[in-house]
Amino acid sequence: MHVPTKLLDDPADAVTDALRGLAAVHPELTVDLEHHVVSRNHDHHGDHRPGKVGLVSGGGSGHEPLHAGFVGLGMLDAAACGAVFTSPVPDQVLAATTAASSGGGVVHVVKNYTGDVLNFQMAAELADDEDIAVETVLVDDDVAVTDSLYTAGRRGTGGTLFVEKVLGAAAEQGMALADVAALGRDVVARSRSFGVALSPCTTPGSDRPGFDLEPGEMELGIGIHGEPGRRRVPVPATGVAREVARVSVAAIADDVPLDGEELLLLVNGMGGTPLLExxxxxxxVVTELTGRGARIARALVGNHVTSLEMAGAMVSVCRATPQLLQLWDAPVRTPALRWGA
Amino acid sequence: MHVPTKLLDDPADAVTDALRGLAAVHPELTVDLEHHVVSRNHDHHGDHRPGKVGLVSGGGSGHEPLHAGFVGLGMLDAAACGAVFTSPVPDQVLAATTAASSGGGVVHVVKNYTGDVLNFQMAAELADDEDIAVETVLVDDDVAVTDSLYTAGRRGTGGTLFVEKVLGAAAEQGMALADVAALGRDVVARSRSFGVALSPCTTPGSDRPGFDLEPGEMELGIGIHGEPGRRRVPVPATGVAREVARVSVAAIADDVPLDGEELLLLVNGMGGTPLLExxxxxxxVVTELTGRGARIARALVGNHVTSLEMAGAMVSVCRATPQLLQLWDAPVRTPALRWGA
Structure with missing residues (x-):
C-alpha cells in the first residue's frame, strides 16, 4: 500500500510540534509542552471563574481538532494529548485536571477505550489526593461493534463532540459538578454514531498503513484508529454516498428510535475526504433521517473527529431536548468550534 | 496513479448534490439548484438591509468551503458555483448578482483565471442592463507563477478569503460601493500566497489524477487546480514542514516587505492533509515570519481554499492595518467561518 508524504518535521515529534504550532497561533490557549496539555489561558481574556466546574478530555492524538481544538470558552478547560492513537498517561491527565480545576470539581470526558479508561481513572485517584473532586463521563456512542481491538463495550467516537459542547456550556452557566456529570451521561445515552472508511491511514513514522483496504472496497463500522468495523464490502458503482448514508442511519435506527426526534447531527469527515463529498x-443522511420521521434541529458538516488522513465519514446524532439545544447554541470560542463569541 | 474512492452518488451530479446537501443543513441559506447559486436567506434572520452593497463571488467547484461556505452575515451575499475546476457561466454569475442586489450595487470578487474574468465581466454587463451597478475586485495573490495554464498574470488563491471576509464586514457596516471596491483592491495589494502539493487530486468522473506526482516528490508553487507550480523537488528525509514553510515564506518575502508588518495569516490545507500536519x-510558518520581523495579528489554520483531496498546504498573508483588523474581527456567520454571531 502507498504511504502518503507527511507534512511533518520529525515523525517522532509530531505531537510536540503540532502543539507548538497551536500555541503559536492561539495566544488564548496555554500549551504545556512537557505534559502535552492544552488549557485555557484565563489571563488572555480575564475570564477566570472561581468555583466553575472544570471540563477535561483527552486521548490519543491523530483525531484533530478533537480534543485540543475544542479547548476554550464554553467547551473544554483542558485537554491531555497522548501520542498518536495512544492514550495519555495518568500524569498527563492529572496535569490537565489541575489546570482545569477552579475549586468546583472537574469532569473527565473519556472515550471508551481500555487504555483511556484506566489512565483517566488513575488520574482521578491522583487528583483526589490533591483534593480535586472528579466525576467521569464515559462516551460509548459507536453502534458498530461491541468489544473491539481496544475496547470492552462500545467505542467512543463522534458523539464526544456533543458531550464536550453541551457540558462546556453547562459548566460555563454555573451548573454544579454532579449535575454536569449527570447531564453528560444523559447526552451519551442520547448519542449514536456509525462510520465508514474509504482508505486506511498511516501513523507518523510507520512504513505501512494501519490496515489494508483495497481500492474498490469500503469498511463499514470503522473506528477512529483504523480498527476493524462490521464488515468490508465492495464500493457500489454509483450511489456511494447514498449507500453510506443508508447503512449508517439504519445501524443507528436499529439501536434507538428516531421517529419524532429532534436531532443534533454531525456529518463528520475522517480527515482525507473533501468537503464537497x-x-x-x-x-x-438528512434524507434518510427525515424519512424515518426525525427532524434536524442543528447540523455540523466537516472534519471534527478524525483519523489522520483516512478517507471516509461518520454519522453522529444526538436526540436533543430543549435544554440540550439551548446549551448547544450557547457561545463557544475554541480553535475548531466557534460561534456567538 | 491511484484514483481515490469518491463519496459521491453520481460524479456528473457532484456539484448539484453537494449544494442540495448544503441546503439540507443550512436553512439560513437559499440554494438555487438551477443556477447553482447560494445566497443569504434574509427571511430566516429577518436581516434584509435595503441599500447594502451586495458581495458576490464564485468560481469552479472543488475548492470548498470557498465560495458557497462563505455566504452569510458579514461575508458573501451570494456565490456562483461552476462545475468542478470550471468557471461559472455568465448566467450563473448574473443570478448570483441579482440575488445579492439590494439597491446599493454589487461587488464581484473574482479570482484571476481567464474564464472567471471573462464570465464575470459578461455578467457585469448583463447586470448593468438590469440597472445593477457592479464593481469588480480581481484577486491575484499567488506569487508562485505569472501566466500559467489558466491565467494571464498571477492566480487568485488563498488571499480570496481575506478579501471576502474584510469586504463582507465593510458592506455590513454600510460602506458604499466605490469604497468597498477600493478597499478590496487594497486588500488584494496587501495579500500574498504560496502553495505546495504533496499529492495530486482527481476530478469526479475522471479515471486519473489531474497531474502526476510521484511518492517522494513535492511540487512547489502549486495552484488550486493542480496546474503546475515553479518546480518539483524531492521531499526531504526530515524537516518537510520546515522546508515548506521556508520556501513559502521566502517566496512571499521576495515580493513584499514583511519586516515590521502585522499579518493576517492563513495556513491553509489543500483538502487531504490532516490538521495535525x-x-x-x-x-x-510563524517561526519564519517572525524571524523576518513580522508579527502575527490573527491566524487561521485549516482547510479553507482547497483542491478536492489534494495533500499539501498554502501559506497566505495579508499585511494588515487597524481598519482591516477591525473588519476581520467583525461578526461573521457562514457555514465555514463564524464568530461573534
Whole structure:
C-alpha cells in the first residue's frame, strides 16, 4: 500500500510540534509542552471563574481538532494529548485536571477505550489526593461493534463532540459538578454514531498503513484508529454516498428510535475526504433521517473527529431536548468550534 | 496513479448534490439548484438591509468551503458555483448578482483565471442592463507563477478569503460601493500566497489524477487546480514542514516587505492533509515570519481554499492595518467561518 508524504518535521515529534504550532497561533490557549496539555489561558481574556466546574478530555492524538481544538470558552478547560492513537498517561491527565480545576470539581470526558479508561481513572485517584473532586463521563456512542481491538463495550467516537459542547456550556452557566456529570451521561445515552472508511491511514513514522483496504472496497463500522468495523464490502458503482448514508442511519435506527426526534447531527469527515463529498453525504443522511420521521434541529458538516488522513465519514446524532439545544447554541470560542463569541 | 474512492452518488451530479446537501443543513441559506447559486436567506434572520452593497463571488467547484461556505452575515451575499475546476457561466454569475442586489450595487470578487474574468465581466454587463451597478475586485495573490495554464498574470488563491471576509464586514457596516471596491483592491495589494502539493487530486468522473506526482516528490508553487507550480523537488528525509514553510515564506518575502508588518495569516490545507500536519506547518510558518520581523495579528489554520483531496498546504498573508483588523474581527456567520454571531 502507498504511504502518503507527511507534512511533518520529525515523525517522532509530531505531537510536540503540532502543539507548538497551536500555541503559536492561539495566544488564548496555554500549551504545556512537557505534559502535552492544552488549557485555557484565563489571563488572555480575564475570564477566570472561581468555583466553575472544570471540563477535561483527552486521548490519543491523530483525531484533530478533537480534543485540543475544542479547548476554550464554553467547551473544554483542558485537554491531555497522548501520542498518536495512544492514550495519555495518568500524569498527563492529572496535569490537565489541575489546570482545569477552579475549586468546583472537574469532569473527565473519556472515550471508551481500555487504555483511556484506566489512565483517566488513575488520574482521578491522583487528583483526589490533591483534593480535586472528579466525576467521569464515559462516551460509548459507536453502534458498530461491541468489544473491539481496544475496547470492552462500545467505542467512543463522534458523539464526544456533543458531550464536550453541551457540558462546556453547562459548566460555563454555573451548573454544579454532579449535575454536569449527570447531564453528560444523559447526552451519551442520547448519542449514536456509525462510520465508514474509504482508505486506511498511516501513523507518523510507520512504513505501512494501519490496515489494508483495497481500492474498490469500503469498511463499514470503522473506528477512529483504523480498527476493524462490521464488515468490508465492495464500493457500489454509483450511489456511494447514498449507500453510506443508508447503512449508517439504519445501524443507528436499529439501536434507538428516531421517529419524532429532534436531532443534533454531525456529518463528520475522517480527515482525507473533501468537503464537497461530505456535503453530498450530508444531503443523503438528512434524507434518510427525515424519512424515518426525525427532524434536524442543528447540523455540523466537516472534519471534527478524525483519523489522520483516512478517507471516509461518520454519522453522529444526538436526540436533543430543549435544554440540550439551548446549551448547544450557547457561545463557544475554541480553535475548531466557534460561534456567538 | 491511484484514483481515490469518491463519496459521491453520481460524479456528473457532484456539484448539484453537494449544494442540495448544503441546503439540507443550512436553512439560513437559499440554494438555487438551477443556477447553482447560494445566497443569504434574509427571511430566516429577518436581516434584509435595503441599500447594502451586495458581495458576490464564485468560481469552479472543488475548492470548498470557498465560495458557497462563505455566504452569510458579514461575508458573501451570494456565490456562483461552476462545475468542478470550471468557471461559472455568465448566467450563473448574473443570478448570483441579482440575488445579492439590494439597491446599493454589487461587488464581484473574482479570482484571476481567464474564464472567471471573462464570465464575470459578461455578467457585469448583463447586470448593468438590469440597472445593477457592479464593481469588480480581481484577486491575484499567488506569487508562485505569472501566466500559467489558466491565467494571464498571477492566480487568485488563498488571499480570496481575506478579501471576502474584510469586504463582507465593510458592506455590513454600510460602506458604499466605490469604497468597498477600493478597499478590496487594497486588500488584494496587501495579500500574498504560496502553495505546495504533496499529492495530486482527481476530478469526479475522471479515471486519473489531474497531474502526476510521484511518492517522494513535492511540487512547489502549486495552484488550486493542480496546474503546475515553479518546480518539483524531492521531499526531504526530515524537516518537510520546515522546508515548506521556508520556501513559502521566502517566496512571499521576495515580493513584499514583511519586516515590521502585522499579518493576517492563513495556513491553509489543500483538502487531504490532516490538521495535525497543518498545525506543525503553522508553527514553522510563524517561526519564519517572525524571524523576518513580522508579527502575527490573527491566524487561521485549516482547510479553507482547497483542491478536492489534494495533500499539501498554502501559506497566505495579508499585511494588515487597524481598519482591516477591525473588519476581520467583525461578526461573521457562514457555514465555514463564524464568530461573534
Amino acid at each position: 461530505l456535503q453530498v453525504l450530508a444531503g443523503d | 497543518l498545525q506543525v506547518l503553522a508553527g514553522d
